[in-house]
Amino acid sequence: MESLRFKALDNLSNGLPKIKVEGSQKITAIFNENVFTLETARKYLSDEAFKSLKASVKGGKKIDRNMGSQIANGIRAWAEEKGVTHFTHWFQPLTGLSAEKHDSFFTLKSDGTPIEEFEGAALIQQEPDASSFPNGGLRATFEARGYTAWDPSSPAFIMEIGQGKTLCIPTIFISYTGESLDTKTPLLKALVALDKAAVDVCQYFDKNVTKVTATLGWEQEYFVVDAGLANARPDLVLTGRTVYGHAPAKGQQLDDHYFGAIPERVYAYMRDFEQESYKLGIPIRTRHNEVAPAQFECAPIFEETNLAVDHNTLLMDIMERVAKRHGLKCLLHEKPFAGINGSGKHNNWSLATDTGVNLLAPGKTPKTNLMFLAFFVNSIKAVHDYADLLRASIASAGNDHRLGANEAPPAIISIFIGKYLTEVLNQVETRVSDKFDEQDEAMLKLDIHKSIPELMLDNTDRNRTSPFAFTGNKFEFRAVGSSANCANAMTALNSIMADTLKSFKVDVDALIEKGEKKEVAIMQIIQKYIVESKSVLFEGDGYSEEWAKEAEKRGLPNVKTTPLALDAYVTEKVKHLFSSNEIYNHPELEARHEIMLEAYIKKVQIEARVMGDLATTFILPSAVKYQNVLIKNILGLKEAGLAETAYANQKQVLETISNHINIVSDNVEKMIEARKKANELTDTREMAIAYCDNVKGKYFDVIRYNVDKLELLVDDAFWLLPKYREILFLR
Ligand code: ADP
Ligand code: MG
Numbered sequence: 001m002e003s004l005r006f007k008a009l010d011n012l013s014n015g016l017p018k019i020k021v022e023g024s025q026k027i028t029a030i031f032n033e034n035v036f037t038l039e040t041a042r043k044y045l046s047d048e049a050f051k052s053l054k055a056s057v058k059g060g061k062k063i064d065r066n067m068g069s070q071i072a073n074g075i076r077a078w079a080e081e082k083g084v085t086h087f088t089h090w091f092q093p094l095t096g097l098s099a100e101k102h103d104s105f106f107t108l109k110s111d112g113t114p115i116e117e118f119e120g121a122a123l124i125q126q127e128p129d130a131s132s133f134p135n136g137g138l139r140a141t142f143e144a145r146g147y148t149a150w151d152p153s154s155p156a157f158i159m160e161i162g163q164g165k166t167l168c169i170p171t172i173f174i175s176y177t178g179e180s181l182d183t184k185t186p187l188l189k190a191l192v193a194l195d196k197a198a199v200d201v202c203q204y205f206d207k208n209v210t211k212v213t214a215t216l217g218w219e220q221e222y223f224v225v226d227a228g229l230a231n232a233r234p235d236l237v238l239t240g241r242t243v244y245g246h247a248p249a250k251g252q253q254l255d256d257h258y259f260g261a262i263p264e265r266v267y268a269y270m271r272d273f274e275q276e277s278y279k280l281g282i283p284i285r286t287r288h289n290e291v292a293p294a295q296f297e298c299a300p301i302f303e304e305t306n307l308a309v310d311h312n313t314l315l316m317d318i319m320e321r322v323a324k325r326h327g328l329k330c331l332l333h334e335k336p337f338a339g340i341n342g343s344g345k346h347n348n349w350s351l352a353t354d355t356g357v358n359l360l361a362p363g364k365t366p367k368t369n370l371m372f373l374a375f376f377v378n379s380i381k382a383v384h385d386y387a388d389l390l391r392a393s394i395a396s397a398g399n400d401h402r403l404g405a406n407e408a409p410p411a412i413i414s415i416f417i418g419k420y421l422t423e424v425l426n427q428v429e430t431r432v433s434d435k436f437d438e439q440d441e442a443m444l445k446l447d448i449h450k451s452i453p454e455l456m457l458d459n460t461d462r463n464r465t466s467p468f469a470f471t472g473n474k475f476e477f478r479a480v481g482s483s484a485n486c487a488n489a490m491t492a493l494n495s496i497m498a499d500t501l502k503s504f505k506v507d508v509d510a511l512i513e514k515g516e517k518k519e520v521a522i523m524q525i526i527q528k529y530i531v532e533s534k535s536v537l538f539e540g541d542g543y544s545e546e547w548a549k550e551a552e553k554r555g556l557p558n559v560k561t562t563p564l565a566l567d568a569y570v571t572e573k574v575k576h577l578f579s580s581n582e583i584y585n586h587p588e589l590e591a592r593h594e595i596m597l598e599a600y601i602k603k604v605q606i607e608a609r610v611m612g613d614l615a616t617t618f619i620l621p622s623a624v625k626y627q628n629v630l631i632k633n634i635l636g637l638k639e640a641g642l643a644e645t646a647y648a649n650q651k652q653v654l655e656t657i658s659n660h661i662n663i664v665s666d667n668v669e670k671m672i673e674a675r676k677k678a679n680e681l682t683d684t685r686e687m688a689i690a691y692c693d694n695v696k697g698k699y700f701d702v703i704r705y706n707v708d709k710l711e712l713l714v715d716d717a718f719w720l721l722p723k724y725r726e727i728l729f730l731r
Contacts, residue, residue: 086167093173148174160276218346221344316483385533392568594684
């Protein structure tokens with residue numbers, strides 16, 4: 001029987017059917033078509049119901065049951081006009097994916113008359129039988145089922161899958177006693193904390209500010225490969241990455257893929273998933289090739305963080321689904337291919353006031369300049385004080401392959417701010433605090449707003465090695481993994497910012513109470529914060545050895561693996577941070593820690609199994625088959641009476657292959673033993689560390705190295721797994 005590899009290659013060279021994508025429509029014509037926006041709501045709701053919904057969307061006001069029913073009816077009317085028959089609460093449990101359970105509007109009255117209905121209660125709250133989602137022991141402890149509750153700040157939408165259309169209600173997912181079981185609940189709480197703390201600080205500068213929202217613009221990197229080839233690789237199917245595969249003769253060394261022309265099949269795919277995204281209100285703006293072959297990126301216009309996170313989660317789902325239509329496979333894994341750049345998801349982050357000011361954009365007047373400096377320096381202080389938590393918030397088995405692998409930011413969290421702002425901070429720092437007075441306005445008159453944009457263009461974006469970079473009017477958190485739900489990183493970042501701003505206000509107020517002028521008090525605390533946190537600033541090459549050494553001297557954490565990085569979630573300091581800001585209570589945090597460790601264990605466990613299975617059933621049989629060919633050949637030559645020199649080469653290859661076979665099967669055995677031992681551990685953290693150090697750390701590389709050598713030796717016709725050169729270059 002022909003192997004899947006060769007079938008897939010055949011299919012590719014015979015030319016695959018082209019999928020037609022409609023698409024000369026204007027984006028504005030379809031944008032938000034499937035979203036129950038406030039504009040749409042206006043048409044379907046009574047004045048009263050609309051007012052209630054709007055107050056909830058804009059001001060976080062609670063909607064009562066009676067109003068809920070009116071709104072539910074309006075949403076149903078809209079959805080039914082679009083052919084929707086079912087609805088679901090759409091939520092993001094701790095699997096990192098989105099979840100849904102569909103119910104139909106259809107029901108029977110007590111006398112058996114069939115009707116369609118959607119009650120307020122069904123809109124506002126549901127109790128999915130979701131006992132199989134990870135809960136870190138929370139529900140066992142509280143002996144309660146989880147339930148979902150409507151989040152009006154993210155609008156309802158219609159998901160079209162084939163001919164089916166489902167109304168999706170974005171919800172949070174919590175236990176009966178209120179503990180969060182998802183990623184959205186803590187994010188919303190962090191955003192509330194941030195709003196309050198930031199508004200308080202804004203009050204020093206502008207009394208009109210009543211709301212501050214965190215903004216997020218993510219940049220999603222991904223790989224697209226032929227589905228036939230990908231499906232012939234069980235490792236890609238089961239783990240999202242290739243556990244074996246020798247680097248191709250041509251990789252990314254020519255840089256010919258970066259920003260190059262997008263291949264036609266991929267282009268059709270992109271336009272297709274973009275159209276679906278536009279209908280769902282996801283404002284995708286850019287698309288381009290990335291550095292690695294078969295790697296691409298898309299990015300939207302930034303949005304309020306909660307909505308941006310929902311949109312990214314939805315998009316990832318759409319990207320994977322639409323790829324199938326095109327006979328393609330979208331890989332969101334952080335490191336699908338060894339030796340080739342991995343994928344990240346830069347999180348561009350800033351803060352915006354309801355008066356229309358970007359708080360991380362340099363101001364135009366001394367007063368707004370001071371406001372900028374305050375928020376800018378508070379961000380630096382937050383990252384400095386909680387670098388370990390930020391590192392933990394992006395930790396995953398997949399991201400471990402990327403961080404510190406000389407392609408992505410290192411595991412050391414540092415901040416790049418550019419030359420000009422470094423100078424500004426130096427100037428502030430070197431002023432003796434008690435010299436600040438009203439006359440001393442030079443500082444506040446800095447032409448920051450004029451100088452920064454130009455300087456930023458020159459040098460900020462070009463330092464690709466920094467995990468946290470200021471890029472002119474926002475920070476860019478670059479260490480987030482491509483498959484991650486941004487909520488974890490955003491919850492951490494906005495929580496630490498909220499907490500730091502809170503302390504800032506306390507510190508400034510204390511000085512004002514002592515009789516200091518407001519501006520002077522603010523400058524003094526800014527100066528204090530610069531002194532306390534400047535060790536996190538780094539402008540150099542984050543990939544270099546010297547930086548690792550220097551960072552160690554500065555006392556910056558450099559945790560390379562997930563099990564240890566996650567420790568940061570349960571330190572006393574972080575527990576206090578989250579509980580005092582009402583984001584996570586201690587049991588919730590412990591539960592999350594447990595869940596993340598479990599997720600890590602499972603990922604590595606599955607990878608180890610796949611490595612073992614593939615070695616035994618794919619790699620070694622091919623190698624042995626080729627060995628037999630060589631043996632036959634050698635024996636034949638010998639029999640024909642040829643001198644040993646005639647088959648010396650064959651003999652040597654035979655020997656080398658035997659050697660690799662032995663090493664592979666030996667280590668696969670040992671790896672299985674190590675796994676068994678790890679499984680005996682009862683403490684989850686210890687088990688995760690054992691999987692990291694004793695299973696992955698000891699065996700993955702050596703097994704892979706020898707398998708990849710075999711790939712170079714064994715007859716290509718015998719090799720069952722599609723090779724890198726095929727997966728990466730054929731579409
Ligand atoms: P690049 O990083 O490729 O140079 P840009 O800087 O224009 O591109 O934008 C990158 C991302 O940053 C985009 O998704 C954009 O929407 C987002 N972004 C821009 N301004 C903000 C902001 N104030 N808050 C959050 N994200 C922003
Ligand atoms: Mg960018």
